[in-house]
Amino acid sequence: MSSSTRAITAEQLRLHTIAHDNEIVIRCTGRLTSDVVDVFREEVKRVIPQTRRVVLDFTDLKHLDSSGLGAVVRAYVSAKTSHCELQLVNLNQRVRELLGMTNLLSVFGACGQYMTKMP
Numbered sequence: 226m227s228s229s230t231r232a233i234t235a236e237q238l239r240l241h242t243i244a245h246d247n248e249i250v251i252r253c254t255g256r257l258t259s260d261v262v263d264v265f266r267e268e269v270k271r272v273i274p275q276t277r278r279v280v281l282d283f284t285d286l287k288h289l290d291s292s293g294l295g296a297v298v299r300a301y302v303s304a305k306t307s308h309c310e311l312q313l314v315n316l317n318q319r320v321r322e323l324l325g326m327t328n329l330l331s332v333f334g335a336c337g338q339y340m341t342k343m344p
């Protein structure tokens with residue numbers, strides 16, 4: 226099993242990307258807000274062609290605003306278009322509530338536990 230790591234830090238967001246043989250995990254720490262969505266989008270866009278599965282680990286994500294939510298939805302669409310599976314894992318209560326309020330929880334499926342798949 227080979228793996229590599231890459232860390233990107235913006236003012237409010239830190240992305241730690243770990244590549245394994247069959248998946249790439251992007252661990253998001255901090256706040257995914259309008260100030261930093263471009264950094265998030267670029268990293269997801271960069272890794273999608275490299276794998277068949279991208280896991281967004283939100284264990285340490287403290288806040289997600291509407292722009293961040295839009296970036297996650299765009300990541301999902303980009304992955305789907307590229308025949309790549311996108312998973313959200315370790316969602317906190319606030320993120321689950323935001324997905325529920327926007328009726329996206331049903332789109333993303335039952336998620337929030339480690340390695341829970343999105344459709």
